[in-house]
Amino acid sequence: xxxxxxxTDNLTKSYHRRxxxxxxxxxxxxxxxxxxxxxxxxxxxxxxxxxLGLTPKDSGSISIxxxxxxxxxxxxxLKETGSLIENPSYYGNLxxxxxxxxxCTLKGLPFSEIDRVLKIVRMDSQKNKKAxxxxxxxxxxxxxxxALLGSPRLLLLDEPTNGLDPAGIHEMRELIKxxxxxxxxxxxxxxxxxxxxxxxxxxxxxxxxxxxxYQGLLSGLRAKNPRFLIIKTSxxxxxxxxxxxxxxxxxxxxxxxxxxxxxxxPSPLSQALCLSCPxxxxxxDLTKFLxxxxxxxxxxxEQEDSLEELYLKMVKEVSL
Amino acid sequence: MKFLLVELKKQKGQxxxxxxxxxxxxxxxxxxxxxxxxxxxxxxxxTGLLITNLLLMNTILVPLVLAVFASRLADVExxxxxxxxxxxxxxxxxxxxxxxxxxAVYLIIFALAQAVLFALAGSYFVPGFSIHYIxxxxxxxxxxxxxxxxxxxLSFASSxxxxxxxxxxxxxxxxxxxxxxxxxxxxxxxxxGYFAALCNVGMYYQEDxxxxxxxxxxxxxxxxxxxxVFIGIEYLWGSRFFRKHILDF
Numbered sequence: 001x002x003x004x005x006x007x008t009d010n011l012t013k014s015y016h017r018r019x020x021x022x023x024x025x026x027x028x029x030x031x032x033x034x035x036x037x038x039x040x041x042x043x044x045x046x047x048x049x050x051x052l053g054l055t056p057k058d059s060g061s062i063s064i065x066x067x068x069x070x071x072x073x074x075x076x077x078l079k080e081t082g083s084l085i086e087n088p089s090y091y092g093n094l095x096x097x098x099x100x101x102x103x104c105t106l107k108g109l110p111f112s113e114i115d116r117v118l119k120i121v122r123m124d125s126q127k128n129k130k131a132x133x134x135x136x137x138x139x140x141x142x143x144x145x146x147a148l149l150g151s152p153r154l155l156l157l158d159e160p161t162n163g164l165d166p167a168g169i170h171e172m173r174e175l176i177k178x179x180x181x182x183x184x185x186x187x188x189x190x191x192x193x194x195x196x197x198x199x200x201x202x203x204x205x206x207x208x209x210x211x212x213x214y215q216g217l218l219s220g221l222r223a224k225n226p227r228f229l230i231i232k233t234s235x236x237x238x239x240x241x242x243x244x245x246x247x248x249x250x251x252x253x254x255x256x257x258x259x260x261x262x263x264x265x266p267s268p269l270s271q272a273l274c275l276s277c278p279x280x281x282x283x284x285d286l287t288k289f290l291x292x293x294x295x296x297x298x299x300x301x302e303q304e305d306s307l308e309e310l311y312l313k314m315v316k317e318v319s320l
Numbered sequence: 321m322k323f324l325l326v327e328l329k330k331q332k333g334q335x336x337x338x339x340x341x342x343x344x345x346x347x348x349x350x351x352x353x354x355x356x357x358x359x360x361x362x363x364x365x366x367t368g369l370l371i372t373n374l375l376l377m378n379t380i381l382v383p384l385v386l387a388v389f390a391s392r393l394a395d396v397e398x399x400x401x402x403x404x405x406x407x408x409x410x411x412x413x414x415x416x417x418x419x420x421x422x423x424a425v426y427l428i429i430f431a432l433a434q435a436v437l438f439a440l441a442g443s444y445f446v447p448g449f450s451i452h453y454i455x456x457x458x459x460x461x462x463x464x465x466x467x468x469x470x471x472x473x474l475s476f477a478s479s480x481x482x483x484x485x486x487x488x489x490x491x492x493x494x495x496x497x498x499x500x501x502x503x504x505x506x507x508x509x510x511x512x513g514y515f516a517a518l519c520n521v522g523m524y525y526q527e528d529x530x531x532x533x534x535x536x537x538x539x540x541x542x543x544x545x546x547x548x549v550f551i552g553i554e555y556l557w558g559s560r561f562f563r564k565h566i567l568d569f
Binding site for chain 2: 049052053054075078079081083085086087088089090091092093094098101102103105106107108130131146
């Protein structure tokens, strides 16, 4: 079993008596890329700020790199942690190199680290330019370089692809994916976009309205996704009535789920029967049954909600 | 020490030193202009005249400079959104302490340069060392520190740096009034008035013979102590406020 790099227990934070993080218990394992997913305002940044001790928690406990974190040992623990929270931080009057020198001085790292991280984020040719003259994407890269200084064991990245162009996003994604096996890092990355998290993370935590509504492997999330069998026949009404009276009646979902209800992909199956996904054997028997009734079976298709739809459904359920 | 070094590094390109140098150069020129067409037969004590003039120049010039300086120290962090970065490497109390110390370093150098200017000008006319040179340095340093910490705290607390600048302009005028409103305790109530409150020279002008008599009184240690207590309170309050609200800035 892998070691827990981040472990929180019942983490809670309220602003003006309104809970923004409500009993969140995170578990981030060593050498993993943990995707922290949630809509805007769900509590992702507040949680990450609490992990870094930037926002005091109301209750609960935080353990980072095996140490229970408190105000006294916070700085010592964070020496092995790199972070990029919200917008990148920089001194506009200093060059990119000088900005990183500040981190090196404060963390007690050799300045040779600067060239190494600048090379990783492909900023080595821009290092002598003032940070104020950087584009947003370059500032973001500088922020990532800063977080990578000293090869920390844990990296906390809050929406790191903000402001990057598509090529930059792709590059950043590849970089993040390479960190665990190349440098032995554990990465916790937050985003409100499932598609982004899906491409880099193996484990996800979904937060909505301050509550952690799912935590586990992405494959586990996929398994939660119900599948349907869509059947289009020459007479759907007749087919439905016949199925209801047949041994296949259990496949018919409750009324609102039935024909024409699956609007997410309306054509060409908008006028079709929607059944709970049967086994292969049952599918064959059902097809035979419909054909024997004299119905033309035009199309049989297995369908499932996309992960995006499932995520939105989960988030919506919590919001209600 | 490394925290202080970092704080000094952040000053690069801020031209804070140049700001103080410009004010000092202006003070030198102003003093030379004052002395240029001076009739030495019209007063009894050149040292008294020098110190009152220099303190008045400070009352006029320094509040705005300190406001700009303090504002730059605070704003460099706000502009770069750097507190959430720094606070993962050093404590918030340490950030405030370093800013106050770096500010104090600049103020010591500035006050020392002014004291040397006073000593050079004074000893040119009255050879030898005078305790007034040291008193002048102490006065400047204490008042600078009180104004600087006030402006630093105000800069941290304000989202717009225009407010501290407007306050300093108003404070400059109040400081000037405090010199001429002897009958009111204004000079003892505001830090900008302490240039006048800690001035231990009195002047009596006889209009009929056009003669100014400068008289020295003992240094007002009690008011200096009160100012030092005020500085202590400013520091403690500022540090506490900063620690509490640093990430709201």
